[in-house]
Amino acid sequence: MAPMIEIQSLTKRFGSFTAVDGVSFTVDRGEVLGFLGPNGAGKSTTMKMLTGFLHPTSGTAKVCGHDILEAPLAAKKMLGYLPEGAPLYPDMTPRGFLEFVAEVRGFGGGEARRRVDEVIAKVNLASVAQQRIETLSKGFKRRVGLAQAILHDPEVLVLDEPTDGLDPNQKHEVRNLIRAMAREKVIVLSTHILEEVEAVCSRTIIIARGKVVIDCTPAELAARSRYHNAVTVSVGAERVAPVRHGLSMLDGVQSVEDLPERDGTARFVLIPKARRSIAVEVGQKVREARWEVDELRVEHGKLDEVFRELTVTGKH
Amino acid sequence: MHNVITLFKRELKGYFATPVAYVFIVVFLILAGGLTFKVGSWFDAGQANLQGFFTWHPWLYLFLIPAISMRLWAEERRQGTIELLFTLPVTMGHAVIAKFLAAWCFTGIALGLTFPMWISVNYLGDPDNGVILASYVGSFLMAGGYLAIGSFVSAWTKNQVIAFVLSVWLCFGFILIGTETILDFFAGWTPRAVLEALASFSFLTHFTSITKGVIDFRDLVFFGSLIACFLFMNAIAIELKKAD
Numbered sequence: 200m201a202p203m204i205e206i207q208s209l210t211k212r213f214g215s216f217t218a219v220d221g222v223s224f225t226v227d228r229g230e231v232l233g234f235l236g237p238n239g240a241g242k243s244t245t246m247k248m249l250t251g252f253l254h255p256t257s258g259t260a261k262v263c264g265h266d267i268l269e270a271p272l273a274a275k276k277m278l279g280y281l282p283e284g285a286p287l288y289p290d291m292t293p294r295g296f297l298e299f300v301a302e303v304r305g306f307g308g309g310e311a312r313r314r315v316d317e318v319i320a321k322v323n324l325a326s327v328a329q330q331r332i333e334t335l336s337k338g339f340k341r342r343v344g345l346a347q348a349i350l351h352d353p354e355v356l357v358l359d360e361p362t363d364g365l366d367p368n369q370k371h372e373v374r375n376l377i378r379a380m381a382r383e384k385v386i387v388l389s390t391h392i393l394e395e396v397e398a399v400c401s402r403t404i405i406i407a408r409g410k411v412v413i414d415c416t417p418a419e420l421a422a423r424s425r426y427h428n429a430v431t432v433s434v435g436a437e438r439v440a441p442v443r444h445g446l447s448m449l450d451g452v453q454s455v456e457d458l459p460e461r462d463g464t465a466r467f468v469l470i471p472k473a474r475r476s477i478a479v480e481v482g483q484k485v486r487e488a489r490w491e492v493d494e495l496r497v498e499h500g501k502l503d504e505v506f507r508e509l510t511v512t513g514k515h
Numbered sequence: 516m517h518n519v520i521t522l523f524k525r526e527l528k529g530y531f532a533t534p535v536a537y538v539f540i541v542v543f544l545i546l547a548g549g550l551t552f553k554v555g556s557w558f559d560a561g562q563a564n565l566q567g568f569f570t571w572h573p574w575l576y577l578f579l580i581p582a583i584s585m586r587l588w589a590e591e592r593r594q595g596t597i598e599l600l601f602t603l604p605v606t607m608g609h610a611v612i613a614k615f616l617a618a619w620c621f622t623g624i625a626l627g628l629t630f631p632m633w634i635s636v637n638y639l640g641d642p643d644n645g646v647i648l649a650s651y652v653g654s655f656l657m658a659g660g661y662l663a664i665g666s667f668v669s670a671w672t673k674n675q676v677i678a679f680v681l682s683v684w685l686c687f688g689f690i691l692i693g694t695e696t697i698l699d700f701f702a703g704w705t706p707r708a709v710l711e712a713l714a715s716f717s718f719l720t721h722f723t724s725i726t727k728g729v730i731d732f733r734d735l736v737f738f739g740s741l742i743a744c745f746l747f748m749n750a751i752a753i754e755l756k757k758a759d
Contacts, residue, residue: 213758250602253758275604282602286595290532291525302521303603347599 201264202227203355203385204249208258211244218244220409221258226402228354231381233400233417234389237510241409242389243283246359249387250280263354276304279353283360285344289333293324293343296332297350304351318346322376338369345376356380358388362395374399393502396420407510417502424500427474430481431458432467433494439465442490449484451477464493518605519613526617536621543579543625547571551632563640568632569650569726573690573718576661581682583622584665585675587614588753593673597757611750615666615742622658626651646728653725656738657718661686663745670752686718693717 202225211219219241226232236242247253249260251271260267265274288296297318301311319328322342327335332343341361348356361377362370377386377399390396396403396417403420405413413420421427434442443465447455451471458466471477478497485492530536547568551557555567591597600610636642665682672678691697693714701710714720721734 247598252598252602272604272606275602278602280599280602282595282598284595286599288525288529288596289594290529295528299521299525300603303518303605305517305604 203263204387205261206245206249206258207260209245209248209255209260210257211241211248211253212256217409219248219255222406222409222411223258224404224411224414226385226387228385229382230402231377231386231388231400233396233403234387234406235391235393235396235403235506236389236406238391240406240510242406243359245406246280246357246387246389247282250278250357251275252282276351277354279348279351279356281341281344281348281356281358281361284363285341287332287340287343287347289331291332292329293332293335293339293346294319294328296343297346300347300350306351314350318350321349322346323372338365338372341365341369341373345373349380354384356384356386356388358386360389360391362390362392370395393506396502405506405509412509418499420505421500421502422474423508424502424505425470425474426468426498426504427500428471428476428478429498430469430471430478431494431496431498432469432481432492433464433496434466434490434492436460436463436465438491439467442485442488442492443467445488445490446481446484449477449480451475451480468498518609519616522605522610522613523617523620526614527620530617530621539579539583540625540628543575544628546575546579547629548632550575563636563642565632565636565642565647565650566726568629569654569722572654573657573722576658577683577686577690580622580658580661581665581668581679581686583618584662584669584682585678586669587618587666588670588749589672589675589678592670592757593675597753601757607750607753611666611746611753615662615746615749618662618666619655619659622662623655626655626658643728646726649728649730650726652730653722653734656725656735657722660689660718660738660741660745663742663749664689667745667749667752670749671756689716689718691717693719 204226206222206224208221208223209219210217210221222241222245234242234245244253248255249262249267251267251274254268262274263277265277267274291299294315297315298311301314306314319325322345324339324342324346327339332340335343345358345361348358358377362373365373374395377388380386381399381401388400400417403413403415403417404411405420432442432446443455446452446469449469452469453472454470456468456470458468460466469477469481478495481495485495550571551568555570557567560567588597591600601607633647636647637644664685665678668682668685669675669678672681693716698710698714701713715737721737724731725734
């Protein structure tokens, strides 16, 4: 089966500045792709080209087989798009706005009304459906933005920073919505919140200075961290010295990093050599020496550290 | 076509969603009436025509039309809704035409609401209603010309104030170019053909000729091609500026 999204060496230049530089990837049905990168890396520009808002300088993209340059309207019909910041017409009510979108999407009369009702229920907008959009809270506005993106039940959803600027509860809601839709759609979402990637994405692409620097699963991404398989040890501050010393001498341990002391409990991280699993080794040593340890926790890796390494230093 | 109608309806409704539309209409009617009766001394003239009413239209439109057109695209770009609009299955041409037509229709409504003038003049005397009808058509066409210019200017900026000021100046140029003063300035040293070409670009020249009661084909072509030309440039301007 052909991929749902196919991006072929997409490039966008603004004057002498290259915002997106030969980006290529494909996305298949059932995937939730997290599109990561620092601000200004080219995430939004890539999405704007994919959704047909900006013309690429070179390269192209296909949405469900429709080329965005040769058949822009056909491609746009397959797409739902939430632009960055969820822009909306402030003078309209959510219902009026959604009815407008339904009409532009080609739904008439009863069908339009049915779809608008359905989507209002889906994103929980009923309580504010008749209020002017400019009077709504950020969370509601974002939901209106999501509602217009999913109104025509598109195969492909492109969401540019869907949770940016929302409070933790609102973030949670939006993520639940995304997760609920993930089963039947292809979703591409951009974010710079790394926890979001672990929360909703099945695959991540990191882009820096307009280029793809890595394309893998969130777990694989975490595995690149030097904290992958590291063990965090918590132990009473008065007993820490021998424990710390003893564990640092283990074969598998490369180095020890101290964390700030909290409520009389000292904490340190044992960094393994070559990201090897050292949990068993550490556990045995603790048991043999009969140390009273409060907590041993295996780390999966710190995404923000990998992110920084990939985007700042540009190393692979 | 279907999308033009949908977009047109949304735009037109948008005017009446805020008090702006009503304020505009009231200001337009007060100014149109005030200028005719007070400044133009319509009653003292003792003539059964609306000449004294239509004379003011180029100058009224000069400030009022840019006030409508300034938000057309500037606001769309400032709010970011332009991204929403052009990622819907809508073409550039559809959007430009729909927005223009909605604004034009709105000015048509405002113009139509001056009908008491027409009733008054018919009540008081026996005017040539053909001339009045032609003048209304001419005024409406001229409003379209101003709007197309304003819409084009609005596409270049996110700032409505800048759009307003630039539109006023550009429209002013289109009035001025036909006035005696400007033509006299060129008269001494430019060939007659150039002079006539310049004058033929003026709103005043064409509007005045229509208000005499004859809708000349050339006047229709002028306003029609002016509107088409500026809307075409409008679409190009959006394409060029939508990235920033």
